[in-house]
Amino acid sequence: xxxxxLITKREYLTQVKKKSFIILxxxxxxxxxxxxxxxxxxxxxxxxxxxxxxxxKSGLFVGNLKSDNTIKYVFVPKENERxxxxxxxxxxxxxxxxxxxxxKNDNFDELEKxxxxxxxxxxxxxxxxxxxxxxxxxxxxxxIKTLGLSEDQLVSLDKNFDxxxxxxxxxxxxxxxxxxxxxxxLSMVLMYAVFMFIIIYGVRVMRSVLEEKNNRVxxxxxxxxxxxxxxxGKILGVTLxxxxxxxxxxxxxVLGAIFLNTGFQAMQKQIPGGEQSSEMLQKFDITETAxxxxxxxxxxxxxxIIFVFIVFFLLGYIFYSSMYAAIGSAVDxxxxxxxxxxxxxxxxxxxxxxxxxxxxxxxxxxxxxxSMIPFTSPVAMIARIPFGVPAxxxxxxxxxxxxxxxxxxxxxxxxxxxxxxxxxxxxxxKELWKWIRS
Numbered sequence: 001x002x003x004x005x006l007i008t009k010r011e012y013l014t015q016v017k018k019k020s021f022i023i024l025x026x027x028x029x030x031x032x033x034x035x036x037x038x039x040x041x042x043x044x045x046x047x048x049x050x051x052x053x054x055x056x057k058s059g060l061f062v063g064n065l066k067s068d069n070t071i072k073y074v075f076v077p078k079e080n081e082r083x084x085x086x087x088x089x090x091x092x093x094x095x096x097x098x099x100x101x102x103x104k105n106d107n108f109d110e111l112e113k114x115x116x117x118x119x120x121x122x123x124x125x126x127x128x129x130x131x132x133x134x135x136x137x138x139x140x141x142x143x144i145k146t147l148g149l150s151e152d153q154l155v156s157l158d159k160n161f162d163x164x165x166x167x168x169x170x171x172x173x174x175x176x177x178x179x180x181x182x183x184x185x186l187s188m189v190l191m192y193a194v195f196m197f198i199i200i201y202g203v204r205v206m207r208s209v210l211e212e213k214n215n216r217v218x219x220x221x222x223x224x225x226x227x228x229x230x231x232x233g234k235i236l237g238v239t240l241x242x243x244x245x246x247x248x249x250x251x252x253x254v255l256g257a258i259f260l261n262t263g264f265q266a267m268q269k270q271i272p273g274g275e276q277s278s279e280m281l282q283k284f285d286i287t288e289t290a291x292x293x294x295x296x297x298x299x300x301x302x303x304x305i306i307f308v309f310i311v312f313f314l315l316g317y318i319f320y321s322s323m324y325a326a327i328g329s330a331v332d333x334x335x336x337x338x339x340x341x342x343x344x345x346x347x348x349x350x351x352x353x354x355x356x357x358x359x360x361x362x363x364x365x366x367x368x369x370x371s372m373i374p375f376t377s378p379v380a381m382i383a384r385i386p387f388g389v390p391a392x393x394x395x396x397x398x399x400x401x402x403x404x405x406x407x408x409x410x411x412x413x414x415x416x417x418x419x420x421x422x423x424x425x426x427x428x429x430k431e432l433w434k435w436i437r438s
Contacts, residue, residue, distance in 0.1 A: 007233025316378020351376030
């Protein structure tokens with residue numbers, strides 16, 4: 001244990017003292033925010049405004065078809081239809097001509113069928129969809145008038161049935177749509193955190209092993225320590241590096257959230273008290289929504305969620321890091337690692353994407369087996385835990401993962417012991433089996 005502790009300390013200090021680690025740790029959150037802003041800017045930059053002349057022979061759309069920031073409707077007399085149609089190709093600043101026929105005998109289907117949009121250049125799908133939606137809104141109001149219904153009556157007819165559900169097993173606790181959304185969000189966050197942690201830092205273990213093997217430094221190190229101690233020291237050292245990085249990111253996120261919340265509250269106070277602003281704030285009550293979400297989170301069994309997350313998080317990482325360490329010791333360069341890393345990436349990917357179905361049926365057979373199989377349980381069980389998992393399933397899955405992790409460490413140590421000193425010999429499945437049996 002003393003040797004493992006010394007190697008862990010050396011691996012940790014070597015990694016955290018690198019300038020690249022410090023720069024990446026501090027800049028990564030900023031880069032992620034910047035990347036998201038860049039994507040949003042790219043979508044915004046690709047937006048364009050369109051202007052359409054409208055010939056309305058029905059008389060229903062004049063004054064009802066409203067322009068906005070992206071689409072402008074210019075109504076023209078129906079006598080100009082032929083002239084506008086013939087000159088549309090040469091027109092600039094006008095993207096098309098919308099021709100709406102007369103409404104006969106309140107036949108809205110016939111009006112919709114004969115309405116056409118002539119364009120002089122290609123328009124985006126969003127633009128076409130927006131024009132269709134604007135026309136549909138006007139026709140909907142006219143149909144309501146024709147049927148003799150008020151708009152309030154129609155809204156009442158379209159209102160969904162709000163079914164109240166109570167879980168008799170869980171102390172008759174209410175189970176609302178927001179409750180499901182919060183649990184699904186928490187499930188995805190935890191699942192992605194484990195998945196990315198294992199992939200990123202497992203590869204880092206592999207590269208560290210491969211680097212020392214190629215530099216022949218390992219030959220000096222194993223003269224003083226056993227290969228198993230060296231492998232475990234590397235795995236634990238990289239684990240501490242990752243936890244340090246995550247702790248810094250979480251602290252930065254909390255401080256950023258506090259700062260943004262304070263700034264948002266100050267901005268809210270400066271909003272003019274007009275009717276439009278008041279109406280918008282009433283429709284989107286951030287405080288009320290945040291209160292509901294916080295109540296849902298507080299009602300969860302967080303001690304159990306945290307316990308399961310930490311246990312499966314660490315066991316899953318050690319399981320796959322042992323595999324990555326064995327791969328790094330068995331090859332001579334990073335190109336050769338690609339054929340072996342699939343054995344680690346494919347099960348994790350199956351576990352992650354299979355876990356999406358868990359959100360619709362947390363107690364289904366797929367969710368059960370994914371959370372039992374050790375290759376997928378570190379991701380699947382964490383995805384299930386916010387929805388509630390029977391204690392016996394947690395215990396069984398944990399026991400299987402502990403046994404599998406110990407077995408993987410044993411197998412990886414066998415490969416590591418031989419492979420770390422092998423040079424110029426491409427490892428095959430047959431060779432690896434020999435090393436394990438030796």
